[in-house]
Amino acid sequence: MINENEMKLEFISKSNNEAFARITVAAFVASLDPTIEEISDIKTAVSEAVTNAIVHGYENTLGMICVKCKIKDREVTVEISDNGKGIENIEMAKQPLYTSKPNLERSGMGFTIMESFMDSLKVESVLGVGTKITMKKTIKEQIKEEQVSLEEALRG
Amino acid sequence: METKFFENQKLLIFKITEEIDECKAKEIRRRADYEIERFMPKRVVFDFDSVTFMDSAGIGMVIGRYKQAAMLGGEVYLANLTDSVRKIFAMSGVLKLIKEVKLYNDEEMTENERKEKVRDKDDFTEEKEVSL
Numbered sequence: 293m294i295n296e297n298e299m300k301l302e303f304i305s306k307s308n309n310e311a312f313a314r315i316t317v318a319a320f321v322a323s324l325d326p327t328i329e330e331i332s333d334i335k336t337a338v339s340e341a342v343t344n345a346i347v348h349g350y351e352n353t354l355g356m357i358c359v360k361c362k363i364k365d366r367e368v369t370v371e372i373s374d375n376g377k378g379i380e381n382i383e384m385a386k387q388p389l390y391t392s393k394p395n396l397e398r399s400g401m402g403f404t405i406m407e408s409f410m411d412s413l414k415v416e417s418v419l420g421v422g423t424k425i426t427m428k429k430t431i432k433e434q435i436k437e438e439q440v441s442l443e444e445a446l447r448g
Numbered sequence: 449m450e451t452k453f454f455e456n457q458k459l460l461i462f463k464i465t466e467e468i469d470e471c472k473a474k475e476i477r478r479r480a481d482y483e484i485e486r487f488m489p490k491r492v493v494f495d496f497d498s499v500t501f502m503d504s505a506g507i508g509m510v511i512g513r514y515k516q517a518a519m520l521g522g523e524v525y526l527a528n529l530t531d532s533v534r535k536i537f538a539m540s541g542v543l544k545l546i547k548e549v550k551l552y553n554d555e556e557m558t559e560n561e562r563k564e565k566v567r568d569k570d571d572f573t574e575e576k577e578v579s580l
Contacts, residue, residue, distance in 0.1 A: 307471035314501075332501070332532040339503040343470040389540075397477070397508035401540050405504055408539065 297323070297363040305350040305357055305374070307343075313359055313372075314338040320361050321368050324431040333409035334368065334429060340402040341372040341425045348392065349376025349423055366431050370410075373424040379417040386415065449476055453487050458522075460489035461551070467501035473509040480513050484520060492517045495551060497528035506533070507540045514546055525549045 299320055303309045314335040321334060338359070345357045360371040379385050385392070386407070391400035407413045410427040417423040450463040462480055466472045484492060494510060496502075514524040526548050529537065537543050 307469075307474075310469045310471055311467060329532070335501060336503045336532070336536070339469050339501075343503065343505070347470065397512040399504045399507035399511070399540055401504040401507055401536075405536065405539070 294365050295324075295363060296365075299361050301359040301361075302356055303359075305346045305353070305355045305376075307346055309357070310339050310342050310346070313342045313357075317359065317361055317370060321363070321431070324363065324366060324368070325434055326431045327434065330429070330431055334370070337406045337409045337427055337429075338370060338372065340406050341370075341427070344402055344425075345372065345374035345376060345423065347396075347398075348379070349374040351377065366433065367428060368431060369426065369428050371424060371426045373422060375422040378419040378421055378423055379415070380419060382415050382417055449479055451479075451483050453483070453489065458488075458490035459493070460484065460487050460491070460522075461493045461495055463495040463498065465498045468499060468506040468509065469501070469503050470505045473505035477509055477512060480509075481516055484513065484517055484522070488520050489517070489522045491525060492522055493525045493527050493549065493551065495527045496530060496533050499530060499533055502533045502536055504536065504540070506536060507542055510537075510542060510546065527551045 297320070301313065301316055303312065317338045318331050318335050321331065326334075342357060342359070346352065349355070349357075355375055358371075358373045360373075362369040362371075384390055386403040387400075388404040389400040391398040394400075403413070403415070406425070406427060410429045412428045414426040415423070416426075449465060452461045452463070453459070454461075460483060462476075462483070464476060466476070468476065480492075492513065494513070510524065510526070517524050524546055526537070526543075526546055528551060529548060534543075
């Protein structure tokens, strides 16, 4: 039987919701028994996307951010969307070290981190309408110790 | 964040105890800038031992303090990086710019400096923590 699950989370664009969003996604994914590194990667990617929505999408005004999370078998899909101002040039925004707000000590590493910490990243954006980020990551099956020793025993 | 300043060494240590994201980085930044201006340290160490989460906000925060300290004649170091924190710093090239050091007793920094201090024992034993 395929393991399937789904959730949706909506919250306003306040920066203290960044922690709320990533912790909730991490808790949702926990059923797949991910490693600490996998959980940390997902939390970081979610944090980057939510921060982008707050800082760039809404430019610190209030709006709703929606986080949808799906589990299908061992694949996690996280979709983060806002109804903010949108991204003018997605390719440029994705460049490492590029930031549209350099005066605010931004590193310009958000998309680079999302891209390298997750298996895939899709960015869809319409100016004046909003942005949707879709990220996927497959959680590897952890081989349990008993299983290993059993396999070794079978091999002789 | 806990702050410790060692007058003799002009050493300022920030032990970060919060998760570092956009939200918390603002607070850390404000507090760190205040302390750096107040003490004018030669060396500033960010201790990541208690940091359970960091995203790219940490990169800007550290580089910003590096510039701030440099302007006032000091240098920034990083200590006790966890695997996930190191991964983010390494990816952004921060580790090429800012050195990683080991903190021995909070009071000591690199191995070389520890040797120096052992040689200079009197000075070392007299060292007192400045209460904040």
